[in-house]
Amino acid sequence: MGRNPVTWLGSPTFPTAARTALADVQLRGNLAHATGTIRTKREAAVGELPDWERLRRAGEAIKDDVLSNLDVYLTRLEAAVTARGGVVHWARDAAEANEIVLGLVRAAGATEVVKVKSMATAEIGLNEALEAGGVSAIETDLAELIVQLGEDRPSHILVPAIHRNRSEIRDIFRATMPGASPSLSDRPAELAEAARAHLRRKFLSAQVAISGANFAVADTGSVVVVESEGNGRMCLTLPRTLITVMGLEKVVPSWRDLEVFLQLLPRSSTAERMNPYTSVWSGVTPGDGPREFHLVLLDNGRTATLADRVGRQALRCIRCSACLNVCPVYERTGGQAYGSVYPGPIGAILTPQLGAGTDDPGTASLLRSLPFASSLCGACYEVCPVRIDIPEVLVHLRGRVVAEKPAYAPEAVAMAAASWVMVSPRRFRFAQRLLGPLRLLARRGRVRRLPWPASLWTDSRDVPAPPRETFSAWWRRNRG
Amino acid sequence: MTTRVALMATCLTDTFFPDTARAVVRLLERLGCTVEFPPAQTCCGQMHYNTGYRRQATTLARHTARTFADYDAVVAPSGSCAGMVRDLYPGLHRSTVRVAGRTYELSEFLVDVLGVEDVGAYFPHRVTYHPTCHSLRMLGVGEKPLRLLRAVRGLELVELPAARSCCGFGGTFALKNADTSTAMLADKMRNVLDTGARVLTAGDNSCLMHIGGGLTRLNTGVRTLHLAEILASTEEEPWVATP
Numbered sequence: 080m081g082r083n084p085v086t087w088l089g090s091p092t093f094p095t096a097a098r099t100a101l102a103d104v105q106l107r108g109n110l111a112h113a114t115g116t117i118r119t120k121r122e123a124a125v126g127e128l129p130d131w132e133r134l135r136r137a138g139e140a141i142k143d144d145v146l147s148n149l150d151v152y153l154t155r156l157e158a159a160v161t162a163r164g165g166v167v168h169w170a171r172d173a174a175e176a177n178e179i180v181l182g183l184v185r186a187a188g189a190t191e192v193v194k195v196k197s198m199a200t201a202e203i204g205l206n207e208a209l210e211a212g213g214v215s216a217i218e219t220d221l222a223e224l225i226v227q228l229g230e231d232r233p234s235h236i237l238v239p240a241i242h243r244n245r246s247e248i249r250d251i252f253r254a255t256m257p258g259a260s261p262s263l264s265d266r267p268a269e270l271a272e273a274a275r276a277h278l279r280r281k282f283l284s285a286q287v288a289i290s291g292a293n294f295a296v297a298d299t300g301s302v303v304v305v306e307s308e309g310n311g312r313m314c315l316t317l318p319r320t321l322i323t324v325m326g327l328e329k330v331v332p333s334w335r336d337l338e339v340f341l342q343l344l345p346r347s348s349t350a351e352r353m354n355p356y357t358s359v360w361s362g363v364t365p366g367d368g369p370r371e372f373h374l375v376l377l378d379n380g381r382t383a384t385l386a387d388r389v390g391r392q393a394l395r396c397i398r399c400s401a402c403l404n405v406c407p408v409y410e411r412t413g414g415q416a417y418g419s420v421y422p423g424p425i426g427a428i429l430t431p432q433l434g435a436g437t438d439d440p441g442t443a444s445l446l447r448s449l450p451f452a453s454s455l456c457g458a459c460y461e462v463c464p465v466r467i468d469i470p471e472v473l474v475h476l477r478g479r480v481v482a483e484k485p486a487y488a489p490e491a492v493a494m495a496a497a498s499w500v501m502v503s504p505r506r507f508r509f510a511q512r513l514l515g516p517l518r519l520l521a522r523r524g525r526v527r528r529l530p531w532p533a534s535l536w537t538d539s540r541d542v543p544a545p546p547r548e549t550f551s552a553w554w555r556r557n558r559g
Numbered sequence: 560m561t562t563r564v565a566l567m568a569t570c571l572t573d574t575f576f577p578d579t580a581r582a583v584v585r586l587l588e589r590l591g592c593t594v595e596f597p598p599a600q601t602c603c604g605q606m607h608y609n610t611g612y613r614r615q616a617t618t619l620a621r622h623t624a625r626t627f628a629d630y631d632a633v634v635a636p637s638g639s640c641a642g643m644v645r646d647l648y649p650g651l652h653r654s655t656v657r658v659a660g661r662t663y664e665l666s667e668f669l670v671d672v673l674g675v676e677d678v679g680a681y682f683p684h685r686v687t688y689h690p691t692c693h694s695l696r697m698l699g700v701g702e703k704p705l706r707l708l709r710a711v712r713g714l715e716l717v718e719l720p721a722a723r724s725c726c727g728f729g730g731t732f733a734l735k736n737a738d739t740s741t742a743m744l745a746d747k748m749r750n751v752l753d754t755g756a757r758v759l760t761a762g763d764n765s766c767l768m769h770i771g772g773g774l775t776r777l778n779t780g781v782r783t784l785h786l787a788e789i790l791a792s793t794e795e796e797p798w799v800a801t802p
């Protein structure tokens with residue numbers, strides 16, 4: 080299928096993928112512009128609310144309660160959905176979820192399905208699985224459609240085609256969209272119109288729709304999808320059969336809890352005060368909307384993540400993308416370098432946890448590289464609406480990677496030696512003196528070139544020449 | 560009453576930037592403090608911690624806690640080392656709680672503990688200031704360094720565009736993801752050059768070593784200088800680098 084759960088098979092490690100991405104001038108420009116704009120808007124939207132910090136704490140507390148009582152809320156959700164005429168399925172992993180969905184589509188007699196933008200179905204590679212089973216899945220979110228038609232990979236959680244500009248989108252539409260005019264221009268209104276005409280036909284003919292879920296209210300069995308285009312609502316209301324794939328952690332206890340997230344999410348993700356299209360449905364309603372509703376509850380590494388006391392906070396994520404938009408690393412490399420549908424800071428902590436069980440060595444080394452794809456600047460933690468301490472989890476996951484290294488690995492040896500030196504003042508003073516000869520290499524107070532691994536530094540930065548006398552030596556001589 | 564202060568020079572400043580540590584001593588003594596330098600100090604363990612070597616970081620944290628056990632105030636000319644001690648030590652070992660509660664980054668110590676903003680400094684140059692990530696987001700020093708700089712006579716402070724954006728240092732990140740680190744550095748340098756400042760200052764020699772290493776590599780003519788060295792400089796005794 081060309082894909083493991085969560086990651087794209089054959090993806091290089093982060094530093095390697097980043098090198099390629101950094102060389103792409105167009106990409107750098109597109110990203111800097113897009114993230115810069117949304118960052119400023121988010122700050123303004125959040126600044127309007129005097130109780131923003133309290134809302135964040137409420138969001139954090141609700142999610143923590145959900146995570147520690149997941150069994151209670153999920154069974155409550157299942158009962159409520161079932162009572163309202165829906166069918167609940169449980170999927171341990173990507174393969175199980177894909178099999179369930181394919182079976183349901185086949186039972187409905189469909190060979191084509193329309194899709195609402197969804198991270199969970201992207202995570203499990205549902206489109207590829209359906210394709211292999213002879214069913215074509217059509218993405219109806221505009222950005223997701225651009226990625227699908229361009230046979231590309233997404234690079235952002237909210238705006239999967241953020242790496243594309245208008246003229247690139249025009250070229251993709253012209254080349255791949257059935258019925259697109261060869262004289263299509265790159266004006267946003269014209270592009271949107273072309274997509275609208277294309278999708279309208281699909282909405283009207285589709286028998287089955289597939290969605291994800293942003294939230295599900297356990298008390299009433301109500302599933303919630305938030306989106307900005309209205310295309311999702313078409314999928315959720317027109318076809319006969321609706322199948323929703325939802326990560327286990329998306330359940331919330333009650334409508335009062337939902338209220339907190341409906342404030343946190345739009346301001347964090349699109350910088351809007353209120354979300355444009357919020358669709359909510361509870362089971363099926365005779366004579367209105369789909370006649371059949373299936374809810375697939377997906378684990379795929381989530382309960383394993385829950386077992387890690389530090390790492391589990393990643394499951395609080397509401398996929399708002401705020402952490403991507405403020406991340407200085409993401410801003411330079413873009414999302415595809417993270418090798419997964421979850422890019423940016425959240426990807427760096429979620430992907431290694433969800434994918435932990437992989438037996439593919441290439442995937443394993445990608446997963447090991449992800450927690451290091453951060454300068455730990457903390458901008459992500461500052462904006463996260465559910466207060467995920469991303470730097471803390473990054474460092475924690477780095478510790479896991481380190482723990483797997485053999486003691487004779489060069490880095491482990493160097494780190495052990497450094498701490499052995501530094502824990503003893505005598506050895507440390509001695510090591511400081513050993514740096515003295517570096518002065519001989521210096522010109523005008525700077526060392527310009529050093530052998531590997533120090534060359535990783537000196538390739539782009541000078542090293543200051545060590546002073547004639549360290550501070551501690553000076554203190555001893557003058558004050559000691 | 561004089562305040563007795565222990566200087567935590569940090570391993571990097573002690574080894575590569577002794578001028579900064581001397582400037583801290585001069586500045587604090589000018590403000591009436593008694594400064595001591597506990598000679599057993601080495602490294603706070605931040606590099607080990609951030610790279611995932613928690614056990615070794617804990618060993619260094621305990622050593623640091625022992626070294627500074629007898630002081631009521633510990634001052635470090637580094638936001639990231641002060642942040643390591645104050646925010647992260649308590650999670651490593653309980654013996655570090657006391658030192659964690661008594662450690663300050665330089666600008667915090669001046670403004671919050673000593674209650675001064677005008678430290679009597681004189682520095683007649685065009686300067687821009689980069690707020691380092693850990694001082695900003697871990698310690699929350701906010702405007703304190705800027706308030707100190709605004710009170711320096713002769714100093715022309717120019718605002719750095721996109722100041723809060725990380726410079727790309729990030730400890731071992733600068734080596735493990737050298738290409739990304741350099742891309743971040745390039746943007747930071749462009750913003751510094753856009754200000755037309757002659758001096759870039761900050762509260763962390765680690766970030767300054769990274770940005771400064773790029774600025775000299777490109778022969779930009781802009782120099783980097785730790786905040787302490789600007790604040791220590793006076794009309795009678797202007798700042799001069801030790802040759």
Ligand code: SF4
Binds near residue numbers: 347398402
């Ligand atoms: S980690 Fe936080 S900021 Fe990032 S997408 Fe999830 S909820 Fe949003």
